[in-house]
Amino acid sequence: MRKTAFLTICFTFLVSLPAMARLGYIWTDFQNYAVDFQDYLTNNIDETVNPAGEGSFTAINNSTGALNLPNPIDVRQQVVQDVTDNSLSDIFENNPAVQGKLIGNEIERQLTRAATESYFGVKGQERLQIKLETVQNVIENIDREADEARENNQNILNQLAGLGQAATGQNFLGRLISNQTNLQLQINRQQSRMIAESLGQNIKQNQYLQYSNLNLANISQQVEEANNARRVDSAASVARLLRASSQSDLFGREENE
Structure with a gap:
């Protein structure tokens, strides 16, 4: 129940x-x-x-x-x-x-x-697979978006440069924005890689820990089984000794009589 x-x-x-x-x-x-x-x-x-x-x-x-x-x-x-x-x-x-x-x-x-x-287990590995695939997809998407942003920024700079000296201030501002954007994109890309690497390392450490726990459990079971076997052998030896002692005492009494 x-x-x-x-x-x-x-x-x-x-x-x-x-x-x-x-x-x-x-x-x-x-x-x-x-x-x-x-x-x-x-x-x-x-x-x-x-x-x-x-x-x-x-x-x-x-x-x-x-x-x-x-x-x-x-x-x-x-x-x-x-x-x-x-x-x-x-x-x-x-x-x-x-x-x-x-x-x-x-x-x-x-x-x-x-x-x-x-x-x-089956479900655990399925969840882990989804996470690993998601991390890889995130990295690929960030790389693709960073490349697209870099290309767009370059196009903007080219357009600003084509406006001539009259747009010098705008050109300078555009370059600052572009540089800052590119820098942020690079930071985001590296951070995503670091996070993905950290996740991978944590998964590996968890894997090693689980295997270590399993090995310790198996060792514990083997030690316990060995102890059980020794107890059975000891009990059997005591029983044989008592039986032999009883027979020896019986034979001794018969001889004295």
Whole structure:
């Protein structure tokens, strides 16, 4: 029931947003990112955090803030508390305190993967493509308009020069205006290139950050799986030792008798 409500909220939020990601509309773009983030959690949390699936959805809903993103620290605290209070366990871990920490780790991994999916998923890449294409189109338009303005200014100067000495003042004024216009056009052109370059660098940095987060999540999962395997091996070794000790004691008693 709670999962259905969670899906309904996300879908309602999604249909209210424009489909196209336009350059400069950073709030709309972030809302789309948040919707993809929540969609990933909705589709994956229930399968990965058993037996605390329902409690995890509740924790995510309760900790979601104004940006439609959950507070990861608050989510972990609520999930760990829920697992401990309800003595939840599974076939790998029957200690609720340890189980709570394990599920908390998995929640954090899923939040990290949700962030990566929101950026590099199908919808995220479509939004990024639109932004990159828009930036390139803006640069091309500015270059074209700057060339046209330069040509128009040159035509005006040629016309003013053709008026002769009687229009010396006008000619001088025209040159000043033309020079100032050309200077402003050059500044605008360079600024647009700098902004585009800055956007590209920020995108690359974000990409590296998301991959780093994903790698850290994978490393964390591998370490946890290795720890689980060691616990199973240790328990099996203790069981074999106890069984061997019992048999040895039994044989010793039989010999004494």
